[in-house]
Amino acid sequence: MTLALNARFATPAADAFVFDPDRAVEGRRGFVPRYGDDGWSLLALTQNPSQTDDIIRWRWFPEVFREPFRYASWTLINYPLPDRDVALRGAAMRSKLSVGRITRTVSDWSMFAQWLDERGIKQLSLVTAEDLSDYSRHLDKARGLARNTATSHLIALSRLHYYGRLYLPDTDRLVAPPWVADGMDDYLPAASPLGENVTEPIAPATMGPLLVWALRFVEEYADDILAAFEEHRRLVEIAEGLKGPFKKGSGRRLVTYLEQLEAEDKPVPALIRDTKISTPGVFLAGLTGTPIAKVHQVMNYPRWKAYKVQNPGRCLLDTPITAKLGGEPWHGPFDFHDVPGVLKHLVTACFIVLGYLTGMRTGENGAELHLMQHSAGFK
Structure with a gap:
């Protein structure tokens, strides 16, 4: 069964390909995963010889969020964001991501899903802007993330919001993060005293x-x-x-x-x-x-x-x-x-x-x- 793109919130069948095998690099078509697999390898999408086969594992997500984020990740792989979204203040995003950045984004989503589950929030549409502000403080105070790493997490949530608005059902749509309108500076850890690059x-x-x-x-x-x-x-x-x-x-x-x-x-x-x-x-x-x-x-x-x-x-x-x-x-x-x-x-x-x-x-x-x-x- 081949991939059939459908933007009307229809979850693909478990045996459907995650992406069209015709997009796969020659010699790597055997790596194309099925939608229902426990892990998704995206190695078939890149010709980069240094790209590691970092597999997206659905066990990263609490069970209540597993299927919503599986579908969100499927849209992330198969659909670009419109230019109007990537150009908005605070987004700092590209319309289409590389294989490594897709995997990183889904990993960032899994951390967010675990945090929501621990707070007793079981549905993305129930998340408030105040919750997202709290999460940004959690990345700084509890997780102790560097500024650049925290930025990656906030951009991942901005992307989840935009994909939700375009492709996800109502229950899985994330409210607009406050940093989209306000800019990210107030939601990030303090800048390194050495400037943008921590490594000398x-x-x-x-x-x-x-x-x-x-x-x-x-x-x-x-x-x-x-x-x-x-x-x-x-x-x-x-x-x-x-x-x-x-x-x-x-x-x-x-x-x-x-x-x-x-x-x-x-x-x-x-x-x-x-x-x-x-x-x-x-x-x-x-x-x-x-x-x-x-x-x-x-x-x-x-x-x-x-x-x-x-x-x-x-x-x-x-x-x-x-x-x-x-x-x-x-x-x-x-x-x-x-x-x-x-x-x-x-x-x-x-x-x-x-x-x-x-x-x-x-x-x-x-x-x-x-x-x-x-x-x-x-x-």
């Missing part, structure tokens, strides 16, 4: 050198790091492509490689962690074209097992180091196992530069970082 900005003495080195890291060292990562990826792809049953002589190239190292008295590539020395299966597989399982089998032969313990070395890539630091190469040959970590440093430097120079908000930065990581091939 990063000091210029810290941010300046950080930004300079992030820019330098990106501009001067990115080519070396990306070349190393391409080689790392090439070896991994070779190793992945060799999975399957062994072919006759599949270990011959590895043995030839080891015999050459032994003849030249060179160390054998190993994975060294503290005092533990183990076989770098993927690296040797990609380097010699030997299946990983066969690599471990050969390296467990007594001859090569002993040689590995006696002459362990790093898994160095042969990509060139071209950038300089103080006239010297800025980095030695990259170790195969260190490359993903070095690439993360590069992504972090890009993140710092983009975030600082564009002024992106936290959620946007998180999305950008996720996309950079995804394009680089790691999580």
Whole structure:
């Protein structure tokens, strides 16, 4: 059963979709909830890769308010507010909310519903303007909310009033909050002595050198790091492509490689962690074209097992180091196992530069970082 929008206060059937599956992002249609579900995920409505799947849980609401707020939330998801409402003094709202803000608004409504239930008010239409004034004081004195957080709660109730007037039945309509006409200042906690932002900005003495080195890291060292990562990826792809049953002589190239190292008295590539020395299966597989399982089998032969313990070395890539630091190469040959970590440093430097120079908000930065990581091939 698909969603059928109806603004005449008709509650959708329990098995109706909360929103039209055609609105869902491709690949996320399976997340579209049904109206009667105990929880609603809105993840299908966003393409933001950093958006968490914060599910609206109806157990948040006292039983007497559960269905009225379920329907109010349904209208919130499916209908925008007219421009005349969002432009009114004290509203400070948008006509349509993001997925994260919808979830936050419903959460704010649940706190209000719990407060009403504790006061013995069992119907939204019975709430008075004086009750709403009391609730604003409750947010400040009892809950101790910060000014910005309290503002979010009051805006959520303004939105509930406007949605009630347009879409909700008479019993579920909230009276106009007093701050709609009077403005919010008198209904909010005192402003922080530091101004709007409670968190202090990063000091210029810290941010300046950080930004300079992030820019330098990106501009001067990115080519070396990306070349190393391409080689790392090439070896991994070779190793992945060799999975399957062994072919006759599949270990011959590895043995030839080891015999050459032994003849030249060179160390054998190993994975060294503290005092533990183990076989770098993927690296040797990609380097010699030997299946990983066969690599471990050969390296467990007594001859090569002993040689590995006696002459362990790093898994160095042969990509060139071209950038300089103080006239010297800025980095030695990259170790195969260190490359993903070095690439993360590069992504972090890009993140710092983009975030600082564009002024992106936290959620946007998180999305950008996720996309950079995804394009680089790691999580």
